[in-house]
Amino acid sequence: MPKRKAAIAVGGVAALGAAALLLPHANASQDKDQASGATGTAKTLKATDASGLAAQLQKILGDAFAGSYYDSGKRQLVVNVVSGDGNVIAQAKKAGAVVRQVENSTAELKAAARTLKTKATIPGTSWAVDPRTNKVLVTADATVTGAKWNRLQSTVRSLGSGTATLKKSAGTFKTFVSGGDAIFSQAQGGNVRCSLGFNVTASDGSPAFLTAGHCGVAAKDWSDSQAGQPIATVDQATFPGNDFSLVKYNDATTQAPSEVNTGNGQTVQINQAADATVGETVFRMGSTTGLHNGQVTGLDATVNFQSETDPGGVDTVTGLIQTNVCAEPGDSGGSLFTQDGSALGLTSGGSGDCTSGGETFFQPVTTALQATGATLGAGGNGAGDQAGAGDQAGAGDQAGAGDQAGAGDQAGAGDQAGAGDQAGAGDESGAGGDQIGGGTDPSASAGDQSGNGSADDQSGNGSADDGSSLTDTH
Template sequence: MNKRTGVIVGAGIAALVTGAILLPQANASPDAPDTPSGPRTLSGPSAARLASTLTGDLGENAAGWYYDADARRLVVNVLDADSARRVRDQGAVARTVRNSTAELRAATRVLGDKAAVPGTAWSIDPRSNRVVVLADRTVTGAELTTVTSAAERMDGLVTVERSAGEFRTFAGNEALDGGDAIFGGGSRCSLGFNVVVDGAPGFLTAGHCGNASRSWSVDQGGQPVGTVRSSEFPGSDFALVTYDDPAVPATSSVDLQDGSTQPITRVAEASVGMPVQRSGSTTGLSEGTVTGLDATVNYGDGQIVTGLIQTDVCAEPGDSGGAMFSGDAAVGLTSGGSGDCTQGGETFFQPVSAALAATGAELPVGGGEAPGDGGPVN
């Protein structure tokens, strides 16, 4: 269960102070959901494809979208009546909102300049049409005032909420048996997805794990099985490890922690509302929903990571680097968050697509195409 505990800042506060980025909202209308005549029932991947087409066609009049998994409908935020009609004509739900994507992105830049406080995270939330800032339990006193003051200056654009936990990366240093556990430099992390790079087998995990050790094994103190080829943290949070034995079978699957595995055949971009699962060496298999995109998290000590996927999936130390997936699609690598799998909390993930693009790695060939969902992204 998500342990956010109340909204601190809402709409109706003064405009930005002198020197901050101006965020004009002239001619903006209050949030007002439209009632479509006949929205289509869509799978998650089909909704993502339609959303990409619609947002491309609508340009600056589109203001984000999300997938309503319960109703199996695509919801597209728009700024005017003509755009709403075009959305409904394509079988999606149109929702007229106040804030444009450009204004929301500008708000995130202001937060980066004015409220870079350890223990905070923020992302654009298409459901509320605002930037939602999460402040963990360590953010108090003057630091909390810094965050709330920055939000107050952005009337109707930013909401501040509290997280009951503490944002941290999810690397662990205790030994624990498990097929998906990897050990290195006194740390325990989790393997994400097997990949192929330059014809050689390897795997992805978290960058803060890759920074902790150059060599990784499947047992605490055991013979190394892989060597870090590249690692990015902070900024991003991914590492590419190549297997020391080039004959290791290049197959990609996720341990479901019950003796079975989920084959991974493709890569999918996350979307708000997407149902996902996470597999990690500490807490096994967990499930939840994507709640935000392009999230920025400040773990403290200058460790700021951007471009993350925000979820309500739980995780704990040792789960870092583990696979987040949706069906047969690779979606993310576990980065960090707050809470645990008893009380809940927020967890953030590095998008797999960005890690593959940066490293030149690919999923192993031969997985095939998911029925009705299209082929691989990469």
């Protein structure tokens, strides 16, 4: 195979609003301060710096630490405390954080999440700690009805209104098979379409890329065109439990730049991997819908996808980044990143679409790099040196980090027989020609990201389910 350059991005039209935020000196957020009773004089910080400061303060505050988030409107880190030595709290303020007194401790929120895991691991549900409200936010999609809804509602009520809240999502949680630059494969049932997340260097020095785990277990060989010859082969894939795949290019001379193509000839250089911070503005690129932006709303989220191989089963994924960024089928595996070039996540699944909105969940890149031994780009930023790695602005406080009791023990997380088969994975067929065609139209709206505006082309099969459920995103 001749030497080739692998592009790492989505070939769709970039949403103008998101593209504007990526311009130099653009306003980095539309978020407003949601904290009440916050006190102290805080430093002005970048989101990535806030993540590192939060990790330091978590050590200083100890059991008094009850989570943190980034107020992107004021560009300040807000740290929740439940009690503690006044001198210790004074140190937190001196370090540059806003300190806020809250009711629920990290231990109490983790206990609530464990209760949900035990009593309410129901397909179509998710939960994560919202440090801005100091509660566990539980979400149920449109499929959770009848006895299942009653069971979930009863469990949440048992936790108390001051500890957990329950909301309904109009869509259905599902994976979004079909992301960055489009990648294609053949599987039982038809074509599979996903998105390339980030180019990396594998531990043996070979060029590779990261994408969603449910894409990697659905098919082994991947091409950069719908009917093209395979250019890459899955080396490692994990789903459920986690949701990431390492795919190695077949040609060892492949040039795999560490960048994301955001459309219209624009790219964002990816400089490092980092942990997400609640409240920061993020961007997602996918082959179906292009570029979209929003905020991180939770960390260490647990999502219970309906198993596509077992009608009564559930595919549980833990440790995810929760956002209000939209996504659709074909965006799975696509890039979640920041304006300054930090790689954050790989598109996993969610509910809704880019017309009505919804929640989208992402596999943290730092976790994938650590597990696979890969490094970003030409070898910088390995698993151990990811900027902010391990300091997810209170990742442990997001009531889910440890309380989700591990990826493997989620209601059969490891035993979803053939989870990789994702029977519907192949149903994303037909998306091949749609993802790049419209990429040169700078006047296209966010809703036109498919390349031809057709709802059917967004999903590859025109299925209404493809845009409205809690699903894995291929």
